[in-house]
Amino acid sequence: MVIVVRHSARREDVAALTAFLTAQGVSVTPVPGERSTLLAVVGDTSRLDDDRVAGFAAVEAVRRITEPLPLAGRGAHPADSVVEVGGVPVGAGHFALIAGPCSVESREQLLPLAASLRAAGAQLLRGGAYKPRTSPYHFQGLGEEGLALLREARAATGLPIVTEIVDPRQLPLFEDVDLIQVGARNMQNFELLKELGRIDTPVLLKRGPSATLKELLLAAEYILSGGNGRVILCERGVRSFDTATRYLLDLSAVAVLHERTHLPVIVDPSHAAGAARYVPSLSLAAVAAGADGLMLEVHPDPAAALSDGAQALLPADFAALAKQIKALRAALTESGD
Amino acid sequence: MVIVVRHSARREDVAALTAFLTAQGVSVTPVPGERSTLLAVVGDTSRLDDDRVAGFAAVEAVRRITEPLPLAGRGAHPADSVVEVGGVPVGAGHFALIAGPCSVESREQLLPLAASLRAAGAQLLRGGAYKPRTSPYHFQGLGEEGLALLREARAATGLPIVTEIVDPRQLPLFEDVDLIQVGARNMQNFELLKELGRIDTPVLLKRGPSATLKELLLAAEYILSGGNGRVILCERGVRSFDTATRYLLDLSAVAVLHERTHLPVIVDPSHAAGAARYVPSLSLAAVAAGADGLMLEVHPDPAAALSDGAQALLPADFAALAKQIKALRAALTESGD
């Protein structure tokens, strides 16, 4: 951390700042310049609150040099992590194909779909039982009935299940879910994150639509610091000024996150695209970028979907895409040696 | 709502779409064009789910003409609403000055501050007891002790209190809070909004950092449709590409929201600026834009603040600003006639 001291700072204000920093266990080296003095702060700055430092009277600006990520960062954990989800490994070269409908709608919708997804190569089944919707007047999910149908589909196909939690009070209902999803809108629902830190079910943490990658990693840090190290990160598009797609898929997030963290990184192109016809292009791109998995929305009859039908692939299109992904991964593995 | 039909749509797919729409109680007029057909949909489209319509095979695009806001919109409620907060009216010409520390830190911090704010013209006292922080390693608030100190400050000064809720399970603790704040990160914590719709305490709903104004109004609709009509909206800055300020304060939100909704609209310049020295300029601008109130962070000793010290005004600066605001409002009222 580097602190720029105000030109006009009083000697006692600088002393107060230095005393505060030293008390936090870091060491401080002043570097005098022509216009202003810098304080170079070294040691474990991960628990220092930049905003609090910035509040001192002597401070003009605070610049972070290293990310304050004691658990999610590569510093303490250089090797890639593998997160096991119901027996399926994700990360460190293990690629996971997650597929399913946006919302669980009925047994007739879910069970045949799950079987066909499995046949096409999906390794995990996704489906929403509790749906966070922008408008209160839209379908909010089947709730517990949806969870029961997911369990039934898991029993029938053997696919572990992924579904979204939207309230800490729902945790007892999610006990046997294989991968609990935290949606983009809840990425900074810190009370929910704290609760997920206390269990040991794997968590799929989606990036908020205006979250920086640093904020995503700090949200993961909430779960990790609670004691649950089984976190998978998911890029799903950020807000942008162009409405050509629903969100702007940030595929540079894959390389940047892989550099900064050991946690697996997957990509959800369906929500970013908002239109099924763009999903294959973005899926292949995410795989080539080095993602550890994909989460894709598939529906047997998008026109009848109760949510997000426009972005759902048909099962046959998913099967064709899964084949292409396989070929692509083989080519990348061979040529990357 | 206008629906663009795909050039290549099959007759039966168009029929399926039309049948679905008619069943929702709206009427459909086809307008044939050279390249594509439009369907003009009229009637009460507020409960129609655009995404669901977009999922139909025949649909190329869906364009909303009017906002689906049955309760927050001006349609059903043309006159400005007034929300009473502990006896203080907000909205429809009633301007509210809300001030206090970012976090409640101690009796020594809060009580003298509250007295000085009251003397300077503040009408409501803000203070955080539960703090949603980006990093798990930073100060998370005093919790219940903070709420108790706020009550004590209210008893001492008569100022109604405003404080943030971060979890639906905290509701019993907030029973006698005068104005319950939903922070920007929780704007789309729909389960929390639903709970707040079931009580009748006024709610201060802050705009999420990447929420459109339409999404903010739909979040308000969650509370209103639950039965609680006492909602105040708050602009507090959105994410932008420039880091010159912490967030980019969107003062056009004041005029746009006043046009679309009858709910009061206040502005929080402190969080947007992230630096106290920009707060007076932005506060005066918000007042001139027509805001129904301001929420300002004030701290007796910003250097010792446990959160967001850099953006806190000193009590004396707040008093000077309050005087300017009063003069400004007087000039606007006179010259606006």
Added chain:
Amino acid sequence: MVIVVRHSARREDVAALTAFLTAQGVSVTPVPGERSTLLAVVGDTSRLDDDRVAGFAAVEAVRRITEPLPLAGRGAHPADSVVEVGGVPVGAGHFALIAGPCSVESREQLLPLAASLRAAGAQLLRGGAYKPRTSPYHFQGLGEEGLALLREARAATGLPIVTEIVDPRQLPLFEDVDLIQVGARNMQNFELLKELGRIDTPVLLKRGPSATLKELLLAAEYILSGGNGRVILCERGVRSFDTATRYLLDLSAVAVLHERTHLPVIVDPSHAAGAARYVPSLSLAAVAAGADGLMLEVHPDPAAALSDGAQALLPADFAALAKQIKALRAALTESGD
């Protein structure tokens, strides 16, 4: 400037970097830390190219501490500048009201309008003769005929004229223009800026829709370093994710720019709003924020306007707004003492 040295940097790479920096006339202090070494660079870093420094093998990251603004910055020029435009002072407490149509369309449109604007209090007359339009199929301006009409309006009313240049080859035509406008899309048309640095006509430099304030100031630096110190900056809205207004007016730019530069700062609410009904609210806000002037679009018959009619005020609305602005400025001046 602070440079973070890679953990794995070779000794000779660090030496090469240090030698390069020293050769540029700055001094370098290494600050060893646990995980990485910092180099604190002090002296005149304004001409150092961050990107070039970042290219050195030893470098992990470069952080700027002070802005590289030798001429636009407050460092060398602490007092506010006043720019005289055809006898009208702008800046340092001198407020300028600039008004006129988006495009000059005809004598019948311009001359009576200019007279009414003058009567209502406008001090400068704006009007586009060369129009940069997003589509090649839209009205591109009257060109030289438009310039001639502006001169005629100036002769009739005494109002100095403001009009946009879009190509360095047009400069001879702009010789007697009082204030040459560089539009948002040309803010980084550096060849044009260099030409404007060689003349001494005042320049109105509009912020690009995704330009940071630092980039705006560096664009000004192009003109200043050429020898023309008469630059006025203009905030006109940035790109955002919300389409509620055409652009998002950044009123924090007023306080931030006033802090960093001595150049006058005006605001154009018309282009940001994109709708005349939001212009009064944003205009008053800009004045209260401390802008040194406003640029407003006014048209006698917006429905017949050849460009941007939707955002044009009627002359009567402009007159009412000008009155309010005057009252507001009086209140601010009195209460600010």
Added chain:
Amino acid sequence: MVIVVRHSARREDVAALTAFLTAQGVSVTPVPGERSTLLAVVGDTSRLDDDRVAGFAAVEAVRRITEPLPLAGRGAHPADSVVEVGGVPVGAGHFALIAGPCSVESREQLLPLAASLRAAGAQLLRGGAYKPRTSPYHFQGLGEEGLALLREARAATGLPIVTEIVDPRQLPLFEDVDLIQVGARNMQNFELLKELGRIDTPVLLKRGPSATLKELLLAAEYILSGGNGRVILCERGVRSFDTATRYLLDLSAVAVLHERTHLPVIVDPSHAAGAARYVPSLSLAAVAAGADGLMLEVHPDPAAALSDGAQALLPADFAALAKQIKALRAALTESGD
């Protein structure tokens, strides 16, 4: 185009609007609703100016249904275009690998580099002779000397050359350039685009950092409507709120542009990443997304580069990446059948 008529519109204002539209050669169908009337406008609306329509007193809102792209759009030209650049075809399945230094710096830098790029599989040589730089104090390019060195490198290697123009007055110097680049900052330098429409050299048009895809296509329309149909589009990253990469590469642009236009679409990952270590991941992603080419920055000694060294690949890294791209394209072609 759909026009929403104001609820309170007067009959004569609607008549004026309808008369205007009819005079433009389109037909107008009114669709009365409960709250407002819609006008469905069909026919060739490509030359209609939305903003002008929005200026009519009767108009509440204007919604575009189809893009106004008579020449760049798929409507008039359904098949993919191939643009020949010095004998190298680009588009419609022809993939072009463009590589070279950010700036041409010297014969010693350029000639051996060009030979090694050619050996590694590059098909076109890029290099900047005129550099648009954010700061006036940074290296501005070698100018004519740089162009001469590019010609020399072309003569030595047979690689056609790509270089950026920054001013319409430079056109005579660019006569024998194989592909003239319009940089992101000049995407809406319409006077430059008009000049490029009058010649028949191929043009590489880069997307501006906050340009929508529609605006990029309209900029292309400027060149096409002048008579030059040889335009290649280039995605190079947009402005975002996260500074993890220099710009946010928008790989959904590839699929969206391919849907809307017949023009070839290439990707520049170097400028978006801003750091060489992210370039391979983004390059492979762009290829998998379906780009018609890549433009990559390569430098023999990034630490000595006069501009953008941090994002330049070493020649050996480029060669390894070119091999991977080849393998990837082969896998995509086979599995896509």
